[in-house]
Amino acid sequence: MIKYHLKCECGVEFESWFSNSKEYDRLEKKNLLSCKCGQSRNISKQIMSPQIASKKELNSNSSKQEIFLKTVNKKLRELRNYIEKNSEYVGENFVSEARSIHYDKKNVRSIYGKATPEQTEELLEEGIAVDTVPWVNKIDN
Numbered sequence: 230m231i232k233y234h235l236k237c238e239c240g241v242e243f244e245s246w247f248s249n250s251k252e253y254d255r256l257e258k259k260n261l262l263s264c265k266c267g268q269s270r271n272i273s274k275q276i277m278s279p280q281i282a283s284k285k286e287l288n289s290n291s292s293k294q295e296i297f298l299k300t301v302n303k304k305l306r307e308l309r310n311y312i313e314k315n316s317e318y319v320g321e322n323f324v325s326e327a328r329s330i331h332y333d334k335k336n337v338r339s340i341y342g343k344a345t346p347e348q349t350e351e352l353l354e355e356g357i358a359v360d361t362v363p364w365v366n367k368i369d370n
């Protein structure tokens with residue numbers, strides 16, 4: 230959104246909002262800018278005052294975002310720790326191990342490892358409970 234200070238031929242000054250400068254240009258070309266005097270032919274743009282958030286506000290927003298991301302990362306690390314403590318890492322064998330647990334019911338345990346999205350999809354279609362979790366680094370980047 231952009232706010233323009235407009236001045237009509239009649240002397241009236243007013244402010245109007247436009248979604249962008251192109252929209253203003255478009256309305257001006259078609260004489261669609263209107264003043265309360267009814268003379269909408271000669272309205273000119275005075276001072277452009279784009280709405281810019283102050284530097285202070287931008288800073289506080291970015292720090293809020295940083296805090297949020299840190300919190301998310303912390304939760305994901307906790308999740309990773311939990312998985313590592315409570316299940317067995319099978320790496321690349323994940324898909325075959327998951328199938329053998331599901332079909333053979335042997336050595337039933339929680340496992341985690343690597344699978345492509347396609348493999349995960351296949352396992353889910355076979356009715357095997359698989360969850361995908363974002364795997365974060367243990368140390369902050």
Ligand SMILES: [Zn+2]
Pocket residue numbers: 237238239240241264265266267268
């Ligand atoms: Zn006017």
